[in-house]
C-alpha cells in the first residue's frame with residue numbers, strides 16, 4: 001500500500017482520485033490517499049472529500065513524515081501547480097505519477113516526474129515530456145513532440161506530431177495543434193485551431209487561432 005497526499009482539492013483532484021480508484025482495482029500494490037492539501041488561504045481543514053480529509057494549507061506538510069508518504073500533483077492549472085509543487089518540494093515532498101490503465105504511452109516515449117495521465121490518452125512514439133505534466137481524458141500527442149514542465153492539456157486536445165510546447169503552457173479543451181512551437185507560458189483557448197507558432201506568454205484562441213496579450217496568466 002502506497003500512502004499518498006493529494007496536492008489540490010478541486011474538481012481536477014477529484015478526477016485524479018477517481019483514476020486512483022480505477023488503478024487500485026487493477027493492482028495488488030494499491031495507492032491509499034490519506035488527505036488533500038490546499039493552496040494557502042483556501043484551507044477547509046477537516047472537511048471530507050469522498051471520505052478523505054482535507055489536511056489544511058500546504059504548510060501542514062511540515063507536520064507530515066514525508067519519508068513515509070508520496071504526493072500526487074492534482075492541481076488543475078499550470079500556474080498554481082508550479083507554485084504548489086515548488087512549495088511542497090521545498091518542504092521535502094516527493095511525487096508519484098498517476099497514469100490511468102486505459103492510457104497508452106509508447107515504450108519509446110519519456111515522461112518526467114509527477115505526471116497525471118487520464119483515461120484514454122495516447123502518447124505516441126518518441127515523445128519527450130518534462131515534469132508535472134497533465135494530459136486529461138482523450139488527449140492525443142503525436143510522434144516526436146517535445147513538452148516542457150508543468151504543461152496542462154485539457155480533455156479531447158489533439159497535438160500533431162513534431163510539436164514543441166514550452167514550460168507552463170495551458171491548452172483548453174478540444175484544441176487542435178498543428179506541428180508548431182508554442183512558447184513558454186502561453187494559454188491556448190478551448191476549441192482553438194493553432195496553425196502558427198505561438199509566442200511565449202500569449203493567449204491564442206479561435207479558428208484559426210489569433211494571438212492576444214495577457215496582462216496576467218491565470219491558467
Ligand SMILES: CC(C)(COP(=O)(O)OP(=O)(O)OC[C@H]1O[C@@H](n2cnc3c(N)ncnc32)[C@H](O)[C@@H]1OP(=O)(O)O)[C@@H](O)C(=O)NCCC(=O)NCCS
Pocket residue numbers: 154155171172173187188189190191192203205206219
Ligand atoms: C481563452 C480563455 C483562456 C480565456 O480567454 P479570455 O480572453 O480571458 O476570455 P473572456 O471570457 O474575457 O472573453 C473574451 C472574449 O473572448 C471570447 N472567447 C473566450 N474563450 C474563447 C475561446 N476559447 N475561443 C474563442 N473565443 C473565446 C469570448 O467570447 C469573449 O468574446 P467577446 O469579447 O466578443 O464577448 C478561456 O475562455 C478558455 O478557452 N479557457 C479554457 C477552458 C478550458 O478548457 N478549461 C478546462 C476545463 S476541463
